[in-house]
Amino acid sequence: xxxxQEKPHRYLVSKAFFSLMLLKTFILSVFLSLIxxxxxxxxxxxxxxxKTLTIYVGRTPGSGADLAARVFAQFWSQYIPGEPTVVVRNxxxxxxxxxxxxxxxxxxxxxxxxxxxxxxGAAAVLKEPGLRADFSTMPxxxxxxxxxxxxxxxxxxxxxxxxLTAQGLRFGGQxxxxxxxxxxxxxxxxxxxxxxxxxxxxxGADVFNAIRRSEVDIQVASLGLYRFSIxxxxxxxxxxxxxxxxxxxxTEGNVMALDVVPDIPSYMEFYxxxxxxxxxxxxxxxYKWILPRVNNIxxxxxxxxxxxxxxxxxxxxxxxxxxxxxxxxAEEQTMYGFSLPLIGAEEGTEILRSLYDVPDEVASFLKxxxxxxR
Numbered sequence: 071x072x073x074x075q076e077k078p079h080r081y082l083v084s085k086a087f088f089s090l091m092l093l094k095t096f097i098l099s100v101f102l103s104l105i106x107x108x109x110x111x112x113x114x115x116x117x118x119x120x121k122t123l124t125i126y127v128g129r130t131p132g133s134g135a136d137l138a139a140r141v142f143a144q145f146w147s148q149y150i151p152g153e154p155t156v157v158v159r160n161x162x163x164x165x166x167x168x169x170x171x172x173x174x175x176x177x178x179x180x181x182x183x184x185x186x187x188x189x190x191g192a193a194a195v196l197k198e199p200g201l202r203a204d205f206s207t208m209p210x211x212x213x214x215x216x217x218x219x220x221x222x223x224x225x226x227x228x229x230x231x232x233x234l235t236a237q238g239l240r241f242g243g244q245x246x247x248x249x250x251x252x253x254x255x256x257x258x259x260x261x262x263x264x265x266x267x268x269x270x271x272x273x274g275a276d277v278f279n280a281i282r283r284s285e286v287d288i289q290v291a292s293l294g295l296y297r298f299s300i301x302x303x304x305x306x307x308x309x310x311x312x313x314x315x316x317x318x319x320x321t322e323g324n325v326m327a328l329d330v331v332p333d334i335p336s337y338m339e340f341y342x343x344x345x346x347x348x349x350x351x352x353x354x355x356x357y358k359w360i361l362p363r364v365n366n367i368x369x370x371x372x373x374x375x376x377x378x379x380x381x382x383x384x385x386x387x388x389x390x391x392x393x394x395x396x397x398x399x400a401e402e403q404t405m406y407g408f409s410l411p412l413i414g415a416e417e418g419t420e421i422l423r424s425l426y427d428v429p430d431e432v433a434s435f436l437k438x439x440x441x442x443x444r
Contacts, residue, residue, distance in 0.1 A: 117381060119152030121182060125371075128169030128187035130162045134294070138214070138369055139186045141405065145398045149388035154182075165245075166190055167201045170372075174203035179374040181381025184211060186371040191363040192247045194425040196437055205422040208372040209382045212389030213413030216368035216406075217293040217328050218250060219315040220257065221300060224308060226287055231344055233313070239265040242277040242286030246440045249364040250274070253316050254290035255443075256360065257337055260353040261344070267443050275299070281310070290316070293331060297407035314340035318411070319361035321424045330408040356439075359432060362421050367413050386415045 125143055129135035136158070143156045161169040166188055173185035185208070193201040227236050241258060243251035246269060258265055268286050271277045277289045278299060291300060293315070304310035315331040317338065327336035337357075341349040349357075371389060373382060392398050393412045402409045413421075 116152055117181070117384065118150050118154040120154075121152070122155045122157060123147070123150070123182055123184065125156065125158045125184050125186045126161050126169050126172065126177070127158060128161055128163070128166045128185075131160050134292070135188050135369065136160060137405065138410075141401050142186070142392060142398070144401075145392045145395055146388060149391040149395075150384060164200050165193075167193065167198075167203070170201065170203035170205070173208065173372060173374050177374045179376040179378075181373065181377050181385070184371050184373060184385065186369065189367050189370045190247070191367070191421075191425055192249070192252060192360070192436070192440075195360075195363060195428050195433065196247065196440070198247070204375075204426065205372065206426050207375040208422075209375075209377050210415050210418040210422055211371035211373060211382070211385045212393075212415065213367040213371065213418045214369040214393075214410040215318060215328075215366055215413055216410055217315055217331055217408075218253075218290055218365070219293055219296055219331065219334050220254060220288060220290045220313040221296065221305070221310050222313055223281060223284065223287045223304075223310050225284065228311070230311070230313060230340065233263055234261065234344060237264065239263065239288060240268050240286040241265045241288040242271060242280050243267065243269045243290075244271050244273065244277065245269065246443045249368075250290040250292075252360060252440070253357065253365060254288070255439075256353055256357040257290075257314070257316070258288070260349060260351060260357055261341060269443065288313075293408065294406040316361065316365055318366055319358060320417070321362055321420055323358050325358060325361065328411065330411065352435075356432070356435060360436070363425055367418055367421055369410070370413075370418065390414070 123146075125139055127136050127139045140158050143158050147153050147156045161172055164171070167190065169185055169187050170189075173183070177183040177185070189205070190201065194205055222233070222239075226239060227233050241254055243254065245251060251267075251269065255267060265288065271280060274289075274291050274295050277286065278291065278295065280286045281289055281304070296312070300310065305312065312334045314337040315328060315334045317325050317327050317336040319325045325336075325338060327339065335343065338349055371385070373385070390412065393409075399409050
């Protein structure tokens with residue numbers, strides 16, 4: 071009987087021993103993970119501590135892009151571990167290309183220098199000589215989409231269905247390669263509208279004033295300009311009507327209407343309303359191709375080529391955090407009347423890479439299309 075009780079006794083001792091060893095191993099692993107995690111967290115929190123993050127804007131002080139960057143900068147520091155001092159420097163020139171060339175050729179790639187400015191996807195697609203920066207080599211931190219829309223004076227077109235038969239229309243623009251002008255011309259041409267393109271205005275506000283003087287009839291304008299200037303002075307007074315907003319799109323050609331413009335139809339919806347069918351044809355396919363490359367990323371934050379992975383990750387995460395901040399969103403409402411849609415790092419990186427993978431037929435078409443009105 072005593073011999074028969076010996077085996078379970080040894081078994082219980084052995085089981086208790088191994089249970090104790092497993093418990094010690096578990097406690098040790100947890101302890102080590104806490105040490106490693108706290109070490110990594112400490113390293114992350116000290117990367118920017120006591121340092122200065124410089125943001126470069128390729129526009130003049132007081133411009134829309136400058137104000138957008140400065141408002142964003144006010145909130146950015148608090149979401150970056152270490153809360154660095156954030157300063158904004160203006161580097162205007164070259165039609166906005168100077169700042170990107172500086173970032174690609176001069177700015178240190180230490181994670182302390184960020185280029186935050188309007189991009190020019192058309193210049194990259196067309197390989198314009200003034201733009202030496204290669205966006206595809208510059209880490210994408212985050213981007214903001216600035217919606218835009220088309221409107222027309224009611225003097226010649228009082229309802230959308232009259233657009234296709236109206237005579238003597240003049241479309242006012244700034245530069246044939248600018249997104250407002252390029253998207254406006256492609257949209258009008260795909261619709262089959264007869265119009266004259268009048269270019270060379272210094273800015274969107276100048277086109278708006280030309281509309282008010284009846285010098286031109288159609289403008290593609292930023293949604294902010296529309297909400298604060300065009301809508302109250304022209305639309306509400308019966309002097310103009312909105313036509314469509316240019317939607318968002320991905321590099322696969324999928325087009326999506328923007329939620330921030332619920333009262334203005336997307337271009338596809340407008341096309342269907344006047345033609346009774348979905349848009350199609352070579353011009354529309356070109357419109358779809360160019361949409362994400364010139365319209366999705368308006369304000370882009372990029373780092374110089376070769377920037378380290380750790381600060382890149384920190385800046386990407388903090389960029390998203392700013393866009394979700396209720397106080398920042400309130401500032402956006404004050405500035406624009408809506409919140410600018412976020413373009414995340416994955417989507418932005420894909421769009422920038424696609425600027426340098428252009429089919430020959432697309433490049434030839436766009437070059438000829440722009441050159442014919444220069």
